[in-house]
Amino acid sequence: MKREVPLAITFITGVLLVVAFFVPHPPLGDLQQRFQIWYSIVAGFTFLLGLDSLVKHHLKKIQHRRSGWGFSVALLISFFTTLILGFYSWFVFSSPYDLRAPFQWLYTSVILPLQATMFALLAFFIASAAYRAFRARNLAASLLLVSAGIVMLGRVPIGKAIWSGLPVISDWIMNYPQMAAKRGILMGTYLGAIAMSLRIILGMERTYLT
Amino acid sequence: MIELLDKLDRRIIYLVIGIVVAYPLIVHPVMPIRVSEEVKRAYEFVEDSLPSGSVILISIDYDAASEPELTPMFRAVLTHAFRKGHKVIYMGHWALGLPLAQKDLEEIAHRMGKTYGVDYVNLGYRPGFVTVMLAMGRELRDIYSSDYQGIPIDSIPMMANIHNYDQIDLIIGFEAGSTGEFWIQYVGSRFNKRMFFGTTGVVAPDLYPYYASGQILGLIGGLKGAAEYETQIGHPARGVFGMPAQSFAHLAILIFIVIGNIGYILRRRR
Numbered sequence: 001m002k003r004e005v006p007l008a009i010t011f012i013t014g015v016l017l018v019v020a021f022f023v024p025h026p027p028l029g030d031l032q033q034r035f036q037i038w039y040s041i042v043a044g045f046t047f048l049l050g051l052d053s054l055v056k057h058h059l060k061k062i063q064h065r066r067s068g069w070g071f072s073v074a075l076l077i078s079f080f081t082t083l084i085l086g087f088y089s090w091f092v093f094s095s096p097y098d099l100r101a102p103f104q105w106l107y108t109s110v111i112l113p114l115q116a117t118m119f120a121l122l123a124f125f126i127a128s129a130a131y132r133a134f135r136a137r138n139l140a141a142s143l144l145l146v147s148a149g150i151v152m153l154g155r156v157p158i159g160k161a162i163w164s165g166l167p168v169i170s171d172w173i174m175n176y177p178q179m180a181a182k183r184g185i186l187m188g189t190y191l192g193a194i195a196m197s198l199r200i201i202l203g204m205e206r207t208y209l210t
Numbered sequence: 211m212i213e214l215l216d217k218l219d220r221r222i223i224y225l226v227i228g229i230v231v232a233y234p235l236i237v238h239p240v241m242p243i244r245v246s247e248e249v250k251r252a253y254e255f256v257e258d259s260l261p262s263g264s265v266i267l268i269s270i271d272y273d274a275a276s277e278p279e280l281t282p283m284f285r286a287v288l289t290h291a292f293r294k295g296h297k298v299i300y301m302g303h304w305a306l307g308l309p310l311a312q313k314d315l316e317e318i319a320h321r322m323g324k325t326y327g328v329d330y331v332n333l334g335y336r337p338g339f340v341t342v343m344l345a346m347g348r349e350l351r352d353i354y355s356s357d358y359q360g361i362p363i364d365s366i367p368m369m370a371n372i373h374n375y376d377q378i379d380l381i382i383g384f385e386a387g388s389t390g391e392f393w394i395q396y397v398g399s400r401f402n403k404r405m406f407f408g409t410t411g412v413v414a415p416d417l418y419p420y421y422a423s424g425q426i427l428g429l430i431g432g433l434k435g436a437a438e439y440e441t442q443i444g445h446p447a448r449g450v451f452g453m454p455a456q457s458f459a460h461l462a463i464l465i466f467i468v469i470g471n472i473g474y475i476l477r478r479r480r
Contacts, residue, residue, distance in 0.1 A: 033352060120278075156453065157243060158454075
């Protein structure tokens with residue numbers, strides 16, 4: 001029963017939602033809408049589950065003084081500060097997202113610059129990695145190197161200043177070879193996704209039960 | 211010499227990149243912007259095809275990491291939409307992105323004399339991605355019974371007659387991931403909705419096949435796309451001013467790649 005019931009639920013729900021996608025009329029459409037609302041509610045609760053697991057994990061790490069426990073302290077302080085400011089903003093300003101709320105201040109003054117800084121560092125790492133890895137070792141690597149160079153220059157104004165043909169060739173690369181490869185990848189990916197979905201719905205793929 | 215070319219100290223690379231990015235941002239040189247076909251089409255749809263008062267749904271599907279690329283285009287498109295007298299529904303699938311762009315929404319709305327609840331509304335965030343998109347196709351209130359401040363949707367004048375995608379004339383997504391593809395696959399195909407996207411430079415190639423097949427009206431790709439849209443609306447801002455920095459950074463990276471390859475070829479010959 002432990003296996004059969006979940007498999008039956010998966011089969012019925014999967015078939016129902018696939019059919020309802022193409023036939024969105026009553027009663028299937030209503031049922032699908034109900035399932036979607038349920039999903040949205042369950043998805044909301046997964047955040048609580050995630051938070052519970054995160055807090056427990058870091059509390060244990062601090063308790064046992066495992067390597068890097070200081071970072072866990074910083075994480076928990078940040079977490080509870082955000083939570084308290086969020087609730088405070090909610091009670092005082094009706095919404096944590098009110099532009100005057102301290103939660104919004106925390107977001108724009110701490111979270112936003114931290115996230116932006118982390119991503120901005122990528123420019124340096126990409127430049128260094130491109131210098132080290134982008135080598136014309138064979139024909140395929142050379143073709144990639146030349147086309148990447150053309151696109152990099154053709155997509156920015158300086159490319160046109162160097163040679164007016166660069167943006168034209170860059171557009172051609174994006175519209176034909178790039179698009180053909182992308183379409184092939186997309187078709188392959190989605191055929192794989194359909195196959196995997198069918199395997200799950202039909203109960204052939206059961207790893208999600210373990 | 212060969213060693214020097216082949217194994218350049220990474221600190222030199224970091225220093226050069228830092229200078230070529232910082233210098234144009236301080237000095238503000240302006241470069242001519244060539245507007246691409248995909249941006250022109252997005253612009254023309256908002257400009258010519260939508261009658262004043264049309265409802266545009268804007269989805270914020272990015273966070274601070276992609277802010278420098280996507281906020282300039284969001285600002286440009288929003289300015290254009292408000293200028294044409296369109297109504298804007300603001301929502302998003304990335305929880306951390308919504309408060310980020312909300313500042314810009316409020317600032318532009320205030321500058322252009324727009325009123326909350328009449329000219330624009332902020333629905334906020336709901337978890338669920340595809341399920342939220344699909345459920346909105348039947349009745350928006352099933353997912354968004356209130357706006358981001360908890361004000362009931364039914365008490366917002368602009369939303370009085372808006373129940374699902376039938377009352378929405380255009381969807382514009384600002385995408386840093388694959389949410390744009392979900393919009394196309396689940397909303398564009400099923401509800402036959404017109405849409406276009408502003409994306410990071412990395413995500414843009416993923417959406418080119420949909421643009422070529424006509425499933426999306428236009429595509430604003432990366433900071434360059436933002437600069438192009440700003441040029442189209444005649445309002446140069448962060449996109450246009452960021453182009454020299456991006457140009458010089460691309461050029462510097464290419465020069466480093468060439469140096470690396472010269473060193474590599476010379477070493478192999480030896």
